[in-house]
Every structure is written in structure tokens, then in C-alpha cells.
Amino acid sequence: MSSLRLLSTLLCLGVLPAVSADLQLIQNAAARQGVSLNGSWRAIVDPYESGYYDYRYKPQADGGFGADKKPASKSDLVEYDFDTAGRLQVPGDWNTQRPELMLYEGTIWYQRDFDYTVPPGHRIFLWFGAANYRAMVFLNGVKVGEHEGGFTPFQFEVTATVRPKGNVLIVKVDDQRKQDFIPTVMTDWWNYGGLTRGVRVIDVPGTFVEDYSIQLEKGSQTRIAGWVRLNGAERGQKVTVRIPEAGIAQTFTPDSAGLARVAFDARLDLWSPQRPKLYDVIVEAGADRVTDRIGFRTIEARGGFYLLNGKPVFDYNMLILAQYRWEGTDVLAPGKHTIVFEYTYDGPGIAKGGSGELKVDGKVVATGKQPNSIAFLQVSDETFDVGVDTRTEVNAKDYQVPFAFDGKIDKLTVNLGPMQLTAAEQTRMREAAARAKD
Numbered sequence: 459m460s461s462l463r464l465l466s467t468l469l470c471l472g473v474l475p476a477v478s479a480d481l482q483l484i485q486n487a488a489a490r491q492g493v494s495l496n497g498s499w500r501a502i503v504d505p506y507e508s509g510y511y512d513y514r515y516k517p518q519a520d521g522g523f524g525a526d527k528k529p530a531s532k533s534d535l536v537e538y539d540f541d542t543a544g545r546l547q548v549p550g551d552w553n554t555q556r557p558e559l560m561l562y563e564g565t566i567w568y569q570r571d572f573d574y575t576v577p578p579g580h581r582i583f584l585w586f587g588a589a590n591y592r593a594m595v596f597l598n599g600v601k602v603g604e605h606e607g608g609f610t611p612f613q614f615e616v617t618a619t620v621r622p623k624g625n626v627l628i629v630k631v632d633d634q635r636k637q638d639f640i641p642t643v644m645t646d647w648w649n650y651g652g653l654t655r656g657v658r659v660i661d662v663p664g665t666f667v668e669d670y671s672i673q674l675e676k677g678s679q680t681r682i683a684g685w686v687r688l689n690g691a692e693r694g695q696k697v698t699v700r701i702p703e704a705g706i707a708q709t710f711t712p713d714s715a716g717l718a719r720v721a722f723d724a725r726l727d728l729w730s731p732q733r734p735k736l737y738d739v740i741v742e743a744g745a746d747r748v749t750d751r752i753g754f755r756t757i758e759a760r761g762g763f764y765l766l767n768g769k770p771v772f773d774y775n776m777l778i779l780a781q782y783r784w785e786g787t788d789v790l791a792p793g794k795h796t797i798v799f800e801y802t803y804d805g806p807g808i809a810k811g812g813s814g815e816l817k818v819d820g821k822v823v824a825t826g827k828q829p830n831s832i833a834f835l836q837v838s839d840e841t842f843d844v845g846v847d848t849r850t851e852v853n854a855k856d857y858q859v860p861f862a863f864d865g866k867i868d869k870l871t872v873n874l875g876p877m878q879l880t881a882a883e884q885t886r887m888r889e890a891a892a893r894a895k896d
Contacts, residue, residue, distance in 0.1 A: 482613075482668070482689070483611060483612070483613060483668075483669070484583060484585065484613055484660060484662070484666075484668060484669070485668070485669045485670065486748055486750055487585045487587075487611070487658055487660060488658075489748055489749055489750065490658075490660045490661070490662060490748070491660070491661045491662070492585075492658050492659040492660040492661045493572070493574065493658070493659045494656065494657070494658055495548070495570060495572060495627065495656075495657040495658060495659060496548055496549060496656050496657060497547070497548065497570075498545045498546075498547060498548075498570075499545065499546055499547075499548050499568045499569060499570045499653070500540045500541070500543040500544070500545060500568070500569040500570065501543055501544055501545060501546040501552070501566050501567065501568055501569070502523065502538055502540065502543045502566065502567040502569075503559070503562070503564075503565075503566050504523070504564070504565040504566065504567055504630075505562075505564045505565070507564070507565050507632075508522075509522045509523035509538060509565070509567055509630070510522040510523065510524070510565070510594075510630060520599075521596055521599065521601050523538055523540075523567045523628065523630070524567075524594070524596035524599070524601060524628050524630065525596070525599045526540065526569065526596075526599060526626050526628060540567075540569040540628075543569070544556075546566075546568065546652065548568065548570075548652075548653045548656075548657055549587065549653060549654055549655045549656050549657075550652060550653070550654065551590070551650035551651060551652040551654055552566055552650075552651055552652040553648075553650050553651065553652075554650075562651070563633055563634055563635065563649060563651065564632065564633070564634055564651075565630060565631065565632040565634075566630075566631055566651065566652065567628060567629070567630050567631075568628065568629040568630075568631060568652075568653055569626065569627065569628045569629075570627055571624060571625060571626055571627075572625050572627065572659065573622060573623050573624065573625065574620055574622065574625065574659055574661075575622045576617065576620060576622075576661070577661070579663065579664045580617075580661055580662065580663055580664065581615060581617045581661075581662050581663070581664060581666070581690075582615070582616050582617045582620050582659060582660070582661055583613045583614065583615050583616065583659070583660040583662070584597065584602070584613060584614050584616050584627070584657070584658075584659060584660075585611065585612075585613040585657070585658045585659075585660050586605070586611060586612050586613065586629075586653070586655070586656075586657050587611050587654075587655025587656045587657070588608060588609055588610060588611060588653075588654050588655040589605065589608065589612075589629065589631050589652070589653050589654065589655075590608030590609070590631070590633050590649075590650060590651050590652060590654050591606065591607070591608040591631075591632065591633045591634070591635075591639055591640070591649075591651070592604070592605070592606050592631070592632045592633075593605045593606075593612070593629055593630065593631050593632075593653075594629070594630040595614055595627075595628075595629050595630075596627070596628040596629070596630075597616050597619045597620065597625065597626070597627055597628075598619055598620075598621065598625060598626055599626070600619050602614040602615075602616055602619060607640070608633070608640065608654070609640075611655070613660070620659075629653065631651060631652055631653060632651075633649055633650070633651030633652075635649055662746060663690070663744060663745040663746045664690050664691060664692070665688055665689065665690025665691060665692040665693060665695060665743065665744055665745075665746070666688065666689055666690060666743070666746040667686060667687075667688060667697075667741050667742075667743050667746050667748050668687050668688060668689035668716075669686075669687045670684065670685065670686040670687065670741050670748070671684040671685055672684040672699060672720065672739055672741070672750075672752060673752070673754065674754050674755070674756055675721065677756075678756075679728060679756055679767065679768060679789075680723060680724065680725055681721065681722070681723050681724065682699075682720065682721065682722050682723075682724045682754075683720060683721045684719075684720045684721075685717055685718060685719055685720055686699070686710070686712070686717075686718045686720060686741055686743070687712075687716055687717050687718075688712055688716035688717075688718070688743055689716065690716075692744065693712055693714070693715070693716030694711070694712060694714070694716075695712075695743055695744045696709050696710070696711060696743070697709065697710045697711075697712060697718040697720075697741065697742070697743045698710075698740075698741075698742040698743070699720055699722075699739065699740070699741055699742075700739070700740040700741075700742070701724065701726075701737050701738070701739055701740075702738060702740070703737055703738065704724055704725075704726055704737065706722070706724055708720070708722045726754050728754055728755050728756070728767045729753030729754055729755040729767075730755065730766060730767060731856070734753060735753060735754075736751045736752065736753045737751070737752055737753070737754070738750075738751060739751070739752045755767050756768060757856060765790065766785070766856055767789070768789035768790055769785060769786045769787065769788065769789055769790070770785070770786040770790060770797055770816065770818055770823065771783065771784070771785045771786070771856070772784040772785075772799045772814070772816050772824075773856070774828070782814070782826060782828050783826070784799065784814055784815075784816040784824040784825070784826050785816075785824055786816060786818060786823035786824055787823060787824075788823070790818065794868075795818055795819055796818070796819055796820070797816075797817070797818055798815075798816075798817040798818075799814060799815070799816050799817075800814065800815045800817065801813070801814045802814075803831075803875065803878050805878030805879075806878050806879060806880050806883075807878070807879070807880065807883070808879065808883055809830055809831055810830065810831060810878075811827065811828045811829040811830045811831060812827075812828050812831065813825065813826070813827050813828070814826050814827075814828065
């Protein structure tokens, strides 16, 4: 049995994120106007990187294969041709698309054509969900940018480079491992290369909603807080946040940097695993309009327990094989509380089940049965976190690590019952421990 006495002023995951003045990545790319460039791309395998470097291993002045040259005559030595190259699907890794590329690590050049007419006053971006590991992007023979990192999105503005017809997009992707890369030279997972996530043309007005965060205010279930950041010459234009289903429309004025702080009251149905309610949330600024689907909830850490929308939860993840959950039905009132989870084991014997009770101030608020347990012993201090969860989430649907506690824990008590092993099992355990020491 364990008991926990604590204050109700706790960490909530609905905090206001730090906003950097130089943040430029367009959020919610899938909801933006534009076109998808997913599908079949031409691809040239370049194991020696001769498509970019000369014989002295210096970058070629014209970008090499990125220039997409065509021979002007029979004597013109252009030793590559995307028009006759094989194809790869985007998004996707190259390793599993062709048997001969299964073990390949190095450079592959991707190419595809597209048309796009830019509306007057609009701006155009090329947006990539991910490219593993280093990417170099060319549009119509012009190098527009580079990115390093295989698991993060990136973008480049190409408003001045894109043309209505016959755009040629070429991406050099290199997944060679190095000591300071992810993965490093010695690694324990497979290094898949390629344009592994989607590619889009994003079309936005001259001033647009670049990024936003709309969520419950820390410590509240009835007030929305957040921010909206604008990008463009007219960053002072009004920002409106709408939640049509709740009849909400609130307008805010950005500061000189284009940042609008958002705060307003709202009584919403809160998201939970049992009822995953989502709301359409619309963010508007001038000619731009972005629609998102957002679930509103609160998460508060309480030592080995946590609160979901103000209700106490005790969650046990049994090696991802099964999930056992005890959750109270009522929201805790402000003030001090004693929360107890009491577990009764169905022993003696190994891997038996048991029953649990979750109590708040002496009242049973949830009960449940666990049919079996793990068939081995664990060190009691292994990932035994109090006040912060730094490893793997007990339930990733409820919270994500690092998950810290910023309140006050008055006392944590863990009461262990008697050994629940038979005499023969205890003997085998001691013998196994002795062998492990050898």
C-alpha cells in the first residue's frame, strides 16, 4: 500500500510554451492551401557523390545534378539523365523499395516536376515532413536551402523562384552515418534513408498565421490561453480565434513582433481516453485562415499518480502487454488530499494476479482486478521516479515525458507486504542471484 499527501497546486501540461522571435516553421502544414508533391519521383543513386563534388571533392559551381542540365549537343558531356532514371515513392525510405538498396547508405537524388500559379500577393514555400539525414534542395536549378536531421520538418520560401509551368524540384538526400549524427556510427536501429515523410507546396497570403498554441490555461478547466504568431509585413493586423461549436469568437491585437497573446473563458467538454472530444478551432488573420482539431484537457502530476482533467488516476502499464487503470469519477476539490492505492496480491506464487483500490481521503473511488503479473523480479529503485517522470510514459495518451511536478509533496509512504513466494521459489531466486554475481 502507498499513500500520498500533497497540495492541489500542481504542474499542468496546458502551460504556455516559450515563443522564440526567430521561429519560422509553418505549423499545421496539412491544413494550408497548396498541393501535395507525394507520389512517384525520379531517383539517381550517387554512391561517390560525383553528382555534387568534383574530382577534388569540391562542390561543383552549378550545383551538379541540382542544375538538371540537358546536353546541348552530342559532344556535351552530361553524364546523368533524370528522364531515364528509375522511380521511388515519396514519402518512403529507399531501402525497402528496391532490393539492391536494402543495405545502401549514401546519396540519392530525387526529382519531380510540378506546375503552380502564384496568386497575387501570396508567398510560396516548399515544405518537407522529413528527409533522412541531410537534404539539399534545388528548384529550377537554384539551390534554395539545406537541412540536417532525419526526423524533423523543414521548409524553404521559393516565392521568387517558382513559375507557373514546368518547375523542376531536385533534392539530394544523404543518409551516411557520422559520429555526431543521429544515428551515430555505432547504432542499434536501422538507418533508413530517403524522403521519409510528405512533401508539399504551401501557399499563404503575404502576411499569414505562422504558428499558434491554443489550449487550456494552466490550472484551469474553463479558460483558454495561448498565442498566435504572424509572419509578414502586416503583422499588426487583428487575430481572431473561433470555436464554432461552442459559439466562441475572440479577437486579439498582436505586438510589434506579430505575437498575439490569447486568453478567454470557455466551458468545453474535456478530452479523455474514454471520450476523446475534439473541437474545430479556427485561427484567422487578414486573408489567412487555419483550421485545426483540438482536444482540451488538463494533466497534473502527483508523485506516482496523476490527475486527468482534475480526476485522480493510477495507471499500470505491464510491459505494454496490458494496461490496468484505476480512475476516480469526481474532480478533486482545492486543498490537501491523501491519495492511497492499495494492491492485494493473489499469492503465494509467481505471476499471480491481484486487485487494486484507489482511495481519496479514505473513500474508495475506483476498484479493479489484474488477472496476472510479470513472472520475474525487478529492482525496486529502477526508474522509481517521484515528482518527475523522465523515462517512458505509463500511458502516452494521457501525458508525455519529461513530465515534472512543481507542487509540494508532504510525504510519500510505500508499505511492502510479506514475501509472496513459496519456499521452493525463494530457493530458486537465491540460487539465481548467486549465479548472477558470478
